[in-house]
Amino acid sequence: MPEEALIVVDMQRDFMPGGALPVPDGDKIIPRVNEYIKKFKEKGALIVATRDWHPENHISFKERGGPWPKHCVQNTPGAEFVVDLPEDAVIISKATDPDKEAYSGFEGTNLAEILKEKGVKKVYICGVATEYCVRATALDAVKHGFEVYLLKDAIKGITLEGEEKALREMKERGVKILESL
Ligand code: VGL
Ligand code: ZN
Numbered sequence: 001m002p003e004e005a006l007i008v009v010d011m012q013r014d015f016m017p018g019g020a021l022p023v024p025d026g027d028k029i030i031p032r033v034n035e036y037i038k039k040f041k042e043k044g045a046l047i048v049a050t051r052d053w054h055p056e057n058h059i060s061f062k063e064r065g066g067p068w069p070k071h072c073v074q075n076t077p078g079a080e081f082v083v084d085l086p087e088d089a090v091i092i093s094k095a096t097d098p099d100k101e102a103y104s105g106f107e108g109t110n111l112a113e114i115l116k117e118k119g120v121k122k123v124y125i126c127g128v129a130t131e132y133c134v135r136a137t138a139l140d141a142v143k144h145g146f147e148v149y150l151l152k153d154a155i156k157g158i159t160l161e162g163e164e165k166a167l168r169e170m171k172e173r174g175v176k177i178l179e180s181l
Contacts, residue, residue, distance in 0.1 A: 005120045006040040007105060007141075008033060008049045008085070009127030009134050014078035015052075020071040023128045023156050032154040033083050033126050036181070041086050046118055049085050050105035050127075050137065053093035060101045090114060104136035112144045122147040124181070130157035131166040138175045148175045 052072035060066035157163025
């Protein structure tokens, strides 16, 4: 039973430069994320990848009065992963309900059950965007009772201020920030 899981958050084409909702320099962390996937896989950890997986008419889109341009629409190139995932990675699709936003990989998914079923105690988190889906996923992981580590050299925020605020909040709520691993 793996004691540890690596959760790769939303490393998808639309969140990279040139995509529909780019995280500045989001592509710069791709090599680091790939290294972590390989490293965790080698030590027998469970690899989880969350993806934003919106229907065409999602509530978070500007057309429906939401804050975001249309992004990560199910089965479109923009929703594809940009990192190398092993065949046995657990893929968690979130924010699939047209009328509900979900930044956290735990929200409206069976991620907590999967991790518990597999005996996971510690989760390591990387990906984008720090102040949205990474933050929400990390805080929910704490709430579900996991020991939570953030891989700081493999995350990227939309803004510097947003990222700093999110890091402070995560720290306050018990997330351990690792500069590197
Ligand atoms: C995200 C904004 C909208 C994220 C997803 O993955 O952080 N941000 N949808
Ligand atoms: Zn989204």
